[in-house]
Amino acid sequence: MSQTHARKVETFTADEARVDWHSAALLALRDKRDLQAKSLPEWEQMRETASRMKLYVLSHLPELLEQFTSNCEANGMEVHWARDAKEHNEIVAGILKERGKKKLVKSKSMLTEEVHLVPHLEKHGIECIETDLGERILQLREEPPSHIVVPAIHLKKEEIGELFHEKIGTQAGASDPTYLTHAARESMRQEFLSADAAMTGVNMAIADEGAFVVCTNEGNADMGAHLPDLHIAVMGMEKLVPDADSAALLMRMLARNATGQPSTSYNSIFGAPRPGCQLHIVIVDNGRSLRMADRRHAEIYKCIRCGACINTCPVYRRGGGHSYDYFIPGPIGLAIAGDNPEANSEAWACTLNGSCNNVCPVKVPLRETIAYHREQLAQQKQLPYHKNAYMPLAGKIFGSPRGLSMAMAAARVGLRIMPQTLQRRIGGWSKSRDFPKPPAESFAHWYRKNRGE
Numbered sequence: 001m002s003q004t005h006a007r008k009v010e011t012f013t014a015d016e017a018r019v020d021w022h023s024a025a026l027l028a029l030r031d032k033r034d035l036q037a038k039s040l041p042e043w044e045q046m047r048e049t050a051s052r053m054k055l056y057v058l059s060h061l062p063e064l065l066e067q068f069t070s071n072c073e074a075n076g077m078e079v080h081w082a083r084d085a086k087e088h089n090e091i092v093a094g095i096l097k098e099r100g101k102k103k104l105v106k107s108k109s110m111l112t113e114e115v116h117l118v119p120h121l122e123k124h125g126i127e128c129i130e131t132d133l134g135e136r137i138l139q140l141r142e143e144p145p146s147h148i149v150v151p152a153i154h155l156k157k158e159e160i161g162e163l164f165h166e167k168i169g170t171q172a173g174a175s176d177p178t179y180l181t182h183a184a185r186e187s188m189r190q191e192f193l194s195a196d197a198a199m200t201g202v203n204m205a206i207a208d209e210g211a212f213v214v215c216t217n218e219g220n221a222d223m224g225a226h227l228p229d230l231h232i233a234v235m236g237m238e239k240l241v242p243d244a245d246s247a248a249l250l251m252r253m254l255a256r257n258a259t260g261q262p263s264t265s266y267n268s269i270f271g272a273p274r275p276g277c278q279l280h281i282v283i284v285d286n287g288r289s290l291r292m293a294d295r296r297h298a299e300i301y302k303c304i305r306c307g308a309c310i311n312t313c314p315v316y317r318r319g320g321g322h323s324y325d326y327f328i329p330g331p332i333g334l335a336i337a338g339d340n341p342e343a344n345s346e347a348w349a350c351t352l353n354g355s356c357n358n359v360c361p362v363k364v365p366l367r368e369t370i371a372y373h374r375e376q377l378a379q380q381k382q383l384p385y386h387k388n389a390y391m392p393l394a395g396k397i398f399g400s401p402r403g404l405s406m407a408m409a410a411a412r413v414g415l416r417i418m419p420q421t422l423q424r425r426i427g428g429w430s431k432s433r434d435f436p437k438p439p440a441e442s443f444a445h446w447y448r449k450n451r452g453e
């Protein structure tokens with residue numbers, strides 16, 4: 001049985017310096033994002049328009065998917081449909097094997113994490129090289145990403161220096177980021193030149209053009225897709241937008257919200273295969289249509305994967321991305337995972353503070369969706385044991401002014417005479433926090449005394 005979220009957070013928080021550094025790095029991204037948002041007077045209007053546009057997509061998905069498919073085919077691409085992860089992986093392996101391809105360079109795609117593509121292709125003897133720098137670092141470390149935009153944010157430059165020394169022969173003890181990046185670039189170039197197929201994700205699929213947009217900061221997707229004669233693009237079916245104007249709106253928001261840049265450095269629109277080459281698109285469902293049918297879950301498919309909700313989340317910032325079981329961490333991961341028992345303990349880690357809602361460029365109701373999943377888990381009797389025991393009692397106490405007042409009086413006495421015992425008994429959350437000094441009287445009592453009835 002896997003460890004709970006709380007247990008994994010304990011492992012991460014054992015290194016206090018790392019926690020502070022990790023949190024500060026993410027807060028810096030959040031600050032840059034805020035500056036960008038404030039620099040555009042029309043930002044809130046853009047959020048509203050983007051949210052409505054994505055709602056339109058969700059409510060017209062079958063027509064838009066058909067339109068996208070027929071336009072892609074008219075443009076010379078081959079479109080494949082995958083019902084689930086297994087089908088997706090078989091389709092990709094089939095395309096590569098039929099053409100005798102042995103080495104695939106791939107740019108970052110959370111979808112391929114979702115369907116566990118790389119181990120599947122390796123079983124078929126196809127080598128896969130991650131070309132996004134963060135993803136490549138993790139591939140060399142044999143570790144999953146800890147963030148959807150900055151996948152190696154949990155690592156220090158010294159750790160990357162050691163890894164590169166061992167794997168690609170950089171100088172021992174070197175940790176200068178510019179030196180390490182140049183070394184990675186050299187080594188990656190050989191991989192690009194020797195690959196015979198490329199894979200990219202899709203940031204936006206433009207229905208009325210039969211084209212798709214790929215945004216990166218490193219140009220690795222473009223480099224990969226323009227060298228070999230085979231390009232496979234994979235996308236979840238929610239990546240659709242109706243037209244190029246809608247894609248442009250999301251492109252204006254994506255980098256601003258993700259990393260605080262006005263734009264990603266490379267934005268490519270793929271509209272047809274290059275002469276003599278092949279371009280395949282695999283469109284994946286993998287449970288999406290079922291979940292979209294649930295109105296209280298559907299809106300998470302407005303998400304454009306900017307990662308801003310993760311950067312702002314206090315639980316993520318101080319707990320690290322590897323404390324989550326679900327392949328996407330943070331608020332959007334919790335919301336997508338839904339009532340998935342694998343992510344049960346994570347749903348309870350959320351404080352429901354709503355900071356994620358405030359930064360989301362497409363207004364995904366993250367807090368409400370996470371609360372909904374807690375409701376579902378409770379109805380399915382999947383509450384963690386202790387919550388099962390005390391939540392009904394807490395409900396009764398909080399539902400009665402008299403009960404609440406008595407419980408608070410008892411807590412004040414308890415905190416005064418045996419704070420350590422209480423702290424130990426409550427466990428988890430209280431282990432690494434000091435309780436406040438209890439007030440001498442309740443607020444209600446103080447109010448009656450000072451302000452009258």
Ligand code: SF4
Pocket residue numbers: 302303304305306307308309310332356359360361362363364366
């Ligand atoms: S839910 Fe919103 S803020 Fe979070 S990753 Fe998706 S688009 Fe970005």
